[in-house]
Amino acid sequence: MRAPDTPLEQPLLELDNLRVNFHTPTGIVRAVRGLSFSLGRERLGIVGESGSGKSMTGRAILDLIPYPGEVLADRMVYRGQDLLTMDKRSRRKLRGRHISMVMQDPKYSLNPVHTVGEQIAEAYRVHHKASSREARERSLTMLEAVQIREPARVYELYPHEVSGGMGQRVMIAMMLIAEPDILIADEPTSALDVTVQLQVLKILDDLVTSRGMGLIFISHDLHLVKSFCDRVIVMYGGKAMETLAAGELEQAQHPYTRGLLGCLPDLDHPKATLATLNRDPAWLA
Amino acid sequence: MSTWTEYLVTDSPASRRQAKLGQLYRQWLAFRRNALAVIGLCIVVALLLIAAFAPLIATQDPLLQNLDGRLLPPSAAHWFGTDSLGRDIYSRIVYGARVTLVIVMLVVITVGPLGLLIGAASGYLGGWVDRLLMRITDVFLAFPRLVLALAFVAALGPGLENAVIAIAFTAWPPYARVARAETLIIRNQDYISAVRLQGGSQWRIVLRHVVPMCLPSLIVRTTLDMAGIILTAAGLGFLGLGAQPPIPEWGAMISAGREQIFDQWWVATFPGLAICIVALGFNLLGDGLRDVMDAR
């Protein structure tokens, strides 16, 4: 086991052979079947269709797999701390403070009966002994950091009173206020209007880069991942098909990745019909 | 035996009956896994058996008075003791199962079809019929049931039949509501349009197509409601407004034992236990049926 003061070159997170299983009355559903990667201070994309296990990977890292599910791995280490042997309480203390997550739709992931300000301040106070005034100051600063113009006014609003784009910026503020090292962004822009998607992504990118965080960016959108991330893992059926540098995506070798790329329409080279995906059961063997 | 199971669980039933039976069988399997529901079923079946074979199960005539043996505590001769007229409480409870069952059955056979018809007609016909019927329903729902039943019995005079009428009069609105809600969903389905295109009359559609679709949720509702009916009937009996003496009605028996509650506890305790167990049986059964039949 390494000492906790790991040098910066060491990876933030190492995963080896991660598996997520759900025990149901009709049998075991394998959501993730042996995924390995390590994350440094970089932007790592995970792409895949729905049901490919990409979201479950994020949940497993956070210890948020619901009751009938189980998480298995050969190795799961955050900055030298073994997550597999850690108790529930310590895992919880890691959440928000060290590893955090931005979820898909702010409409559902913000609590409708508390003001957005309360929810941000609460995230700060879980991990820091702070007076409510201090937490409020912090939250206002954080709202400014996600480029909200009138933080004091927005602080008092309820989630149904803010727009989707603003809601997602609030979400980012809430998840970053405790200054985590790793942020998992699970489809952070797919519920938003196209016009605000780029704006939100820009804010996310700036914050992640300026704070030197590691980002796991989960998406089904190949283009987005290609332009936004440093490295990409392509997942299918709970397994990694291949891992590539984002710039090399066009030169991908694996037939599944090639298939995904083939499905994308291209205005410069229009095709009469888009290709459909061919899935080979042998990939999952 | 195994060929039967195969016949029932096949994915490609050959006939309508096989599909129907198969579905019933699967629901039965799901039901059987729920231990509480099975207990409920056992209680209800036991109640039916006791009511059917009351003369064999009872140790005495429930009306036989024995003034020398008044208020005897439970013993080998009188398992639950005797009441203030020396009647055997155990036998009275056994026969009381019949009274309870009669009340429940009478109420259900009046209320079920009534509520179903009003609800289905209201939901299917819509328009002013719907508004009128639902307004009436709302008025009845606005009243607390027991109080309304009390007022009815007061108006009609005490007695078993009047108690049944009063309960039935206050029990139908929820059924109408459920049936109407179901009907509104079914009404706009394509197969109803198909029947209409074939020239089926309004009544034919309501009776043959809409009503059967409402049945499962109404059955569940009825089972859960039976407990409520039993309790209301017992309440009326307790106030002396239900079945009149010497009929062995459980609520009235509790009322009779009320005077001696501190000295001869058994007189009121056992009939109450009987009500409890039976009501619980219906509740458990209804709860289990709900899990199986309408998975909401």
Next chain:
Amino acid sequence: MFGLLLVTFLIARVIPIDPVLAVVGDNARPDVYEKARLDLGLDKPLWQQFVIYIGKVFTGNLGTSVLTAQAVTEDIKRVFPATLELATLGTMIGVSLGIPLGVLAAVYQGRWPDQVARVIGLFGYSIPVFWLGLMGLLLFYAKLGWVGGPGRIGVAWQDFVTPVTGVLLIDAAMQGEWEAFWDGFSHLILPSAVLGLYSLAYVSRMTRSFMITELQQQYVIAARVKGMSEARVIWRHALRNAFVPLVTVIALSYAHLLEGSVLTETIFAWPGLGRYITNALLNADMNAVLGGTLVIGAVFIGVNLFSDILGRLVDPRTR
């Protein structure tokens, strides 16, 4: 409300008991009988009688009780606070135990705490209140002596507290009569606990189903991501949301307790509206019965309206 009046009116008209005889007695001479009949307005057409009836109700005139020889309105004013006291404490007991039980059942859905809560809930639906009341008296009053017996207060404190609000505990507390307060409380606790069991059953079942819905929401996961303890996630985030529909449920159960009080008050000799109605009923005092029924029906409707308003207040989306 109109329908409510119509129903009570019609019940009054269909009864085979002759209201005239109730006034003049069985042996009245025909001319006296006829005069009383005209006084009661029974010679007019039905719809006219109904209009007169409505007019009377809105001016607070529910007729005179044969039993107490007083205006029914006065009688109800006197007995209603006692029922209110009973139903309020019953609801408080039901809510304070029912919500935690329902939350527990939802959190451990399908496991043993859920089953236990389910059985407790079904028991609450299955036990006749009048029997439970008797058993409670037998055990806690006669055998154990933990609580006061039937009635609202012990004989020693009878007429000790001057009625101001009519709610005995409040009156006693305001006048600093603490011994009377505690004696009253010991009489109150058992009947309200009996009533509370029904409320507990209802509230816990509804809490469970609302909480199961809320616990599946995304914001619950978001709260966990922030690193909040599970207790805070459940109580502060999920329950606060489940509370919005729960307000209606609590109001409904409160209204139901008014109904349950009819039987409970009989058992505990509690001088409230329920016992007033049953007494009147057994003595064919129809004015009192219908007046009482009308009041309970009106409270029912009132509570429903109130819960709608309250529900809006606790939900920022509709505020």
